[in-house]
Every structure is written in structure tokens, then in C-alpha cells.
Amino acid sequence: xxxxxxxxxxxxxxxxxxxxxxxxxxxxxxxxxxxxxxxxxxxxxxxxxxxxxxxxxxxxxxxxxxxxxxxxxxxxxxxxxxxxxxxxxxxxxxxxxxxxxxxxxxxxxxxxxxxxx
Amino acid sequence: xxxxxxxxxxxxxxxxxxxxxxxxxxxxxxxxxxxxxxxxxxxxxxxxxxxxxxxxxxxxxxxxxxxxxxxxxxxxxxxxxxxxxxxxxxxxxxxxxxxxxxxxxxxxxxxxxxxxxx
Numbered sequence: 408x409x410x411x412x413x414x415x416x417x418x419x420x421x422x423x424x425x426x427x428x429x430x431x432x433x434x435x436x437x438x439x440x441x442x443x444x445x446x447x448x449x450x451x452x453x454x455x456x457x458x459x460x461x462x463x464x465x466x467x468x469x470x471x472x473x474x475x476x477x478x479x480x481x482x483x484x485x486x487x488x489x490x491x492x493x494x495x496x497x498x499x500x501x502x503x504x505x506x507x508x509x510x511x512x513x514x515x516x517x518x519x520x521x522x523x524x
Numbered sequence: 525x526x527x528x529x530x531x532x533x534x535x536x537x538x539x540x541x542x543x544x545x546x547x548x549x550x551x552x553x554x555x556x557x558x559x560x561x562x563x564x565x566x567x568x569x570x571x572x573x574x575x576x577x578x579x580x581x582x583x584x585x586x587x588x589x590x591x592x593x594x595x596x597x598x599x600x601x602x603x604x605x606x607x608x609x610x611x612x613x614x615x616x617x618x619x620x621x622x623x624x625x626x627x628x629x630x631x632x633x634x635x636x637x638x639x640x641x642x
Contacts, residue, residue: 511557
């Protein structure tokens with residue numbers, strides 16, 4: 408089965424707190440891509456990061472960091488020193504690269520993050 | 525254009541009417557997706573076009589929904605005999621397939637069409 412699980416439906420934090428959004432995926436394929444997207448209140452979906460299955464290096468981009476662990480099939484996203492502008496719904500997604508089959512983008516249900524002043 | 529373009533941006537229709545939603549993907553993107561997002565909900569997969577392969581229609585909620593992609597570019601999502609539960613934002617996305625072009629396989633989304641059935 409190909410599946411992405413974001414167990415946290417909603418998270419509420421106070422500004423400057425660190426927050427981690429969990430993402431667990433399932434795939435039988437050895438080659439796949441993982442993604443995070445942000446959907447602010449305005450509604451557009453904004454691409455944040457892509458990671459392929461052969462690159463387990465963690466990545467940091469400003470206040471954002473991602474922890475990819477194949478051993479636990481997780482691709483967690485941490486926001487350090489959260490800000491009100493981080494308030495959004497965050498989606499984790501997977502593309503399994505099935506040879507000869509559909510390479511379809513599969514989304515998790517999303518985590519709604521509310522950052523309060 | 526540089527991004528995925530969807531039209532119309534807003535559509536209000538009467539129950540029972542047919543509607544067509546249009547998506548212009550990024551030029552050269554082989555893969556095209558349609559999703560539906562009801563208010564406050566996640567992304568519901570509808571249909572996926574991958575190159576010249578038969579589309580994956582497994583997400584279409586009923587036979588009132590259909591989609592086509594002409595010439596591997598523009599896609600139209602058609603909803604026949606609309607119902608109030610069809611009210612949602614319909615999102616289109618396109619991406620290159622693995623190994624095509626540059627930049628990888630991330631999907632780029634349009635702004636969506638907000639459909640309201642009254």
C-alpha cells in the first residue's frame with residue numbers, strides 16, 4: 408500500500424515555540440520522493456521541500472528543518488522559533504516511483520498549525 | 525504562462541447544471557492531477573494523468589465526474605448534474621515525471637476553482 412499518515416490533526420503553539428509536524432509513509436518501492444507543502448489561509452499550496460529516498464541527510468532552511476529516517480519511514484518537519492506567519496495547514500506527500508506504473512502524488516490529511524502571539 | 529492556470533477562479537451554479545473547470549498546466553509537464561478540497565478539509569484525489577497512459581480515475585466520486593486531457597496539455601474536469609455536496613475548491617497540479625526536465629518531480633498547484641452549488 409502507498410500511504411501517508413499525518414497523525415496530528417491540529418497543533419496550537421505560542422510564538423517562539425519550536426514545533427514538529429510528524430509524517431509517516433508507507434511504500435514498497437525502494438525509490439520514492441517525499442515532499443512537504445504549506446497551505447496558508449489564502450489557500451494556495453506552496454512547495455517547501457523535496458527529498459529522494461536515497462538521500463537521508465537532514466536539511467535545514469532557515470527556521471525550517473526536516474528529519475528523514477528510512478528506518479522508521481518518517482519525514483518529520485520542525486519549525487524553530489515559530490511565528491504567526493507560520494500558521495497554515497501543512498501537507499506531507501509521497502511519490503513512489505513504480506516502474507511501469509503510476510508515479511502518483513499521494514498526500515497525507517494535513518496538520519493545521521496555529522501560532523498565537 | 526509560468527505557472528498552473530485554472531479557470532474560472534470562482535463558479536456559482538444551480539443544482540442540476542453541468543460545469544466545466546479548466547486547467548492549463550506548466551508547459552512540458554507530463555503529469556497532471558485534479559484534487560478537491562472541501563472547506564477545512566484535506567486534499568481529496570480525483571484523477572491523475574500520466575503522459576500517454578490511461579488516466580487513474582480511481583478518485584472520482586461518482587459517474588457524474590469526468591475529466592479529459594487534450595493533446596497532453598490542457599485538462600477539463602466536468603461535473604454533470606451538480607449537487608450541493610460538490611461545492612468545494614477544485615485544485616489542479618502539474619509536474620514533470622521522474623527523469624524528465626530539470627528540477628525534480630514536485631507538483632505545482634494552480635490557485636484553484638471555488639465551486640458553489642446553490
